[in-house]
Each structure stands twice: as structure tokens, then as C-alpha cells.
Amino acid sequence: MIFDSHAHYDDEQFNEDRAELLKSLKNNGVVGIINCGSSLEGLEMSVKLSQEYDFVHAAAGIHPENADEFNESVKRRIEELSEAKKIVAVGEIGLDYYWEENPPKEVQKQVFRTQMEIAKQYNLPVIIHDREAHGDTLAIMKEYPGVTGVVHCFSGSVEFAKECIKLGYYIGVTGVVTFKNSKVIKEVVKNIPIERLLVETDCPYMAPTPHRGKRNQSDYIEYIMKVIAEIKGLTVDEISEFTIFNTKSLFKI
Template sequence: MLFDTHCHLHHPRFDADRAEALARAREAGVTRLLLVGTSVEDARAALELAEQHKGVFVAAGVHPEGAARWDGGTRRALLDLCRHPRVRAIGEVGLDYHWDYPRADQERAFRAQIRLAREVGLPLVIHDRDAHADVLRILEEEGAGEVGGILHCFSAGWPEAERGLSLGFALGIGGPVTYPRNDALRAVVRQVPADRLVLETDSPYLAPQARRGQRNEPAFVRFVAEAVAAERGLSFEEVARLTSGNGARILRLDGAP
């Protein structure tokens, strides 16, 4: 019924109650999860968990925080991970200008992983924090529209959304859409084409307003679905069906081309 297209259930913050968190997600109607890796080692941990559960898939990639360590060995390790049928995307990859990670290293790793995604034919999960113009420019320059993917935790305005949409990307909408002061994101949610919306939690981070201050978890994607439904004048069930179908199509599940 619901698809959390970006979570980190393999994160150590779930070590004490991972099985219970997964059970709560199932009880909340979450039938599919995409566990997103931030390094080769992290993606391997995500894959180990995914192999144990139906409906759990993996994105493998190197986050901007680890970009300085990008090398040929990292690329070969990711390429090997991509051969696993549960690995359905390259991510999360991109740029982060909020923290002081070396920008040249970030760009080098980002471009290399876009090229890898095109080589293996997998969509991208994009991390973009305070770097909208450069992220979009690099996606355009590297031909990322060939594979498309998800602009994770979308936080820019409508002009940036249009550029991402023109490249075939969907917008990942999470807990911030529920924050009282985030009218700008809600305006984007009202405008984006229905086939370009997916839901996410980014758990254990970015809990929705109803659980603000708590550890986020996949079950809380229901709050995101409710907020999107309210903005678009749809029922909860319609949003769940629509966004889950979008996620399956982007990640080429259920035999989707």
C-alpha cells in the first residue's frame, strides 16, 4: 500500500529494535522499502538486511561525505553490488554544501557515479543539500536523464523542480512537507505531475511534525502520505496507490521497463 523510497533501517540507531520497526511499518501498510547506502560498506549492510525480507530493496552509492575516498576500487565494489537483483538504484549520490566536504572531490565522485548509473542502467537517488544549481547542472552535463531517478528530500523551488522533471526525475517528498513553515514545499507538491511523486522518510532522520524530535522510522511515511493527500485534494488511498506505483516504475520492479 505504501512505499518508503528512502530510508536507512540498517542504521545503527535501529540496532535495538530493527525487527520491531519493520513490523510497525508493515502494520502501517508499508509494503516496500528502499534502503539507501552512503558508502560501499553501508550498502553491503543494507543488502544483508534486504536479503532477509520481502519487498526490501537497496540503492548503493557513495554520499558526498565520503567523496574524498572515491577511487577505482570503490567504483569496482559498487559495480559488483549492482549485479545483485535487490540493488535497484545508485545512491545516494550528489553534492552537500551545508557541510565543509571538499567540493572538488564531491563533484568528481558525483560525476563518476552518474556515469556508472548510465553504464549499468540503474536510476539515481540524488542527495542535494544547499547545492541546487550545481546538482542540476552536473545532472544535465552528464546525461543523467538517460536513467532518471529520484531527487531525494526535495527542498528547492518550482524552477528547480521543473529542471529535474525535464531530466526524468521524480521528487522525493518526506517529513519536511509536514512542517508548519514549509509552505514552499507544499506549493511544489501541489504542482508536480502525479506520476513524478514518491514518498520517503529518510529515517532515522527528518521525522514528520507529528513525531518531531523522535527517531524517524518507515511507519511514519503515513504522515507524509496524509500531507500530500491534503495538498492535492486526494484520498490517502489514492496517494498511496499512486506513489507506490511511481516508486515501482522508477526502480523497475514488477517487470516495469
């Protein structure tokens, strides 16, 4: 059984077969999906999907790449959605310093803090995007000791992971862990407690080996769990049980 803790089925890559695919996933052992908003349009679509499919839950937030579209109206909409039953988190929020064309760092940090405030106000976990911004991400996380969540698609060191765990956060593991050259995330998985791991696709991106480079989907998490099981010396069934329990615990599902 699989609980995909981070997906983007609102993405246009699923426009041709979204309904058929989601139906097949449910029949293929996927017991839950958290669909994460990235833009205003994306978070509205996430909410719509959560209303249409009983096993889909939604997170409402603005991705750092879209921080420029965050304004008072968007803030009010996220606050309004945060009271809805199937909104289980504020996300995907955070910092992305990888792309030069992204909004300025100070704009990203301001929008990140504002959404952390919303999570604090509504007692919701957060789904954090952190790319090439470990120091600033951790600093802002520390500003909100009452907020927890997951650092999704984790790309930091073992030391950074341990700092996140001290703050009550979980670590999101994607298909990257299946790649041959993915030594860092394998070390992270090896060195942190299974009780703090979540599995995710970040679909349609980050498809695991043997589907690398193709459109990703939630049942491909089986390949992620196999690698985690090898690293941890556990069975795939045990990894499944732990990660489903962890996801449900964090998001109060």
C-alpha cells in the same frame, strides 16, 4: 499502503530493535522500502537487509559527505553490486555544500559523476542528494541525459523541480512537508504532477509532525500522505496508489 522510497535502516539508531521494527512495519501496511547506502559500510548493510527481508530493496552508492572514501576499490564494489537482483538504484549520491567540513566541492563532483557513469552503464536509476547545491546538481544531471531517478528530500524551488522533471526525474517528499514553516516544499507538491512524486522517510531522520524530533520510521509516511492529499485535493488512498506505482515504475520493482 506505504512504499518508503528512501530509508537508512542500516543506521546505528536501529541497532537495538531493527529486526522487530522491520517485522512490525510489514504488518503495518509498509509494502516496500528502499534502503540507501551512504558509506561503504552502509551500502553493504543495505544489501544485507535486502537479502534478509523480501520487501526491502537496496541502493548502492557513496554519499557526498563520504566522497573522500570513494576509490577504485569502492567503485568496483558498486559496479559488482549493480548487477545484483535486489539492487534497484545507484544511491545515495550527489552534492552537499551545507557543511564546511564536507569533502571539497570538486571531489564531490568527481565522485558524483563517476557514480552517474555507473548508473548509465548498468541502466539503473539514481537517488540524488542535493543540499545547497542546486545549480551544480542540475548541471551534472544534464550531463547524463540517459539517466533518471529521484532528487530525494527535495529542498529546491518549484522552478528547479520542473527542471528536474523535464529530465525525467521524480521528486522525493519527506516529513518536512508536514512542518508549519515548510512553504516551499508545499508549493512544489502543489505545482508538480502527482505522477512525479515519491514519498520517503530518510529515516531515522526527518520525522514528520507529530513525531518531529524523534526517530523516524516508514509507517510515519501516513502523515506525509495526509498533507499531500490535502494539497492535491485527493484522498490518502489515491496518494498511496500513485506513490506506490511511481516508486515501482522508477525502480523497476
